[in-house]
Amino acid sequence: MSTPENVPVYPPAHTVADFTANLAAVRAKIEAAASRVGRDPSSVRLLPVSKTVPEERLRLAVAAGCHQLGENKVQEAKRKWQNLTDLEISWAVIGHLQTNKAKDVAAFANEFQALDSLRVAEALDRRLDRLGRSLDVYVQVNTSQEPQKYGLPPEEVRAFLHQLNQFETLRVQGLMTLALFTSDGERVRECFTLLRNLRDQIRGEDPALLGPGELSMGMSGDYEIAVEEGATCVRVGQAIFGSRALPDSYYWPGETNA
Numbered sequence: 001m002s003t004p005e006n007v008p009v010y011p012p013a014h015t016v017a018d019f020t021a022n023l024a025a026v027r028a029k030i031e032a033a034a035s036r037v038g039r040d041p042s043s044v045r046l047l048p049v050s051k052t053v054p055e056e057r058l059r060l061a062v063a064a065g066c067h068q069l070g071e072n073k074v075q076e077a078k079r080k081w082q083n084l085t086d087l088e089i090s091w092a093v094i095g096h097l098q099t100n101k102a103k104d105v106a107a108f109a110n111e112f113q114a115l116d117s118l119r120v121a122e123a124l125d126r127r128l129d130r131l132g133r134s135l136d137v138y139v140q141v142n143t144s145q146e147p148q149k150y151g152l153p154p155e156e157v158r159a160f161l162h163q164l165n166q167f168e169t170l171r172v173q174g175l176m177t178l179a180l181f182t183s184d185g186e187r188v189r190e191c192f193t194l195l196r197n198l199r200d201q202i203r204g205e206d207p208a209l210l211g212p213g214e215l216s217m218g219m220s221g222d223y224e225i226a227v228e229e230g231a232t233c234v235r236v237g238q239a240i241f242g243s244r245a246l247p248d249s250y251y252w253p254g255e256t257n258a
């Protein structure tokens with residue numbers, strides 16, 4: 001795979017010791033970023049993202065202390081959940097969801113971070129209610145103004161949160177975003193600032209709408225900027241598990257770094 005010069009290559013983790021080392025390195029960078037802006041590093045949750053990584057290597061990651069895992073695609077997440085029921089793992093679905101997959105998410109996920117439609121909220125609620133379960137959700141916001149990206153435009157978020165109030169099974173935790181995919185750190189930072197300002201504004205006007213007001217933002221290439229801008233959850237895959245072979249365009253519409 002050819003890699004543009006500005007995209008770092010992440011070494012793969014093949015042993016528990018590799019995972020321990022990669023996790024420690026990421027945590028150290030989170031701590032440094034938090035202390036640069038006077039934040040308490042324990043207010044940042046590290047969510048390891050395990051998409052494309054096979055079950056056998058996930059066992060090593062769990063042994064190294066990963067008990068929450070994020071997955072972008074429901075089918076893959078469901079397979080891993082079924083094959084790893086002997087381990088203690090809390091599953092987070094972090095990618096776009098189609099209504100017909102809501103029943104799967106309702107069955108096994110503890111968290112869904114890409115909520116951006118009322119139809120999906122209704123489908124999740126119906127299934128969760130039947131199962132007697134509830135689900136932590138984050139509303140995904142399109143902070144980069146790219147029309148092909150998932151997520152609600154910022155100006156629609158508040159009305160959407162009002163509509164979510166009717167679903168007792170969905171526990172709104174906060175907002176989630178994917179920044180612009182660019183090596184220009186300042187443009188990335190603007191996306192994170194926008195999400196934080198949106199959270200602050202909604203909380204100021206209507207504190208009950210956003211639950212604890214979490215901000216899920218930042219991945220391997222930009223989580224340090226995200227922590228500086230207030231992230232309370234960073235979703236980090238490659239910096240923990242190693243570089244992925246598949247281009248990001250496979251996961252996100254419109255990305256062109258194949």
Ligand SMILES: *Cc1c(COP(=O)(O)O)cnc(C)c1O
Nearest residue numbers: 049072094219220235236237238
């Ligand atoms: C894959 C993915 C991540 C993590 O990306 P890395 O480059 O592996 O750190 C974060 N968020 C979402 C929604 C993803 O699909």
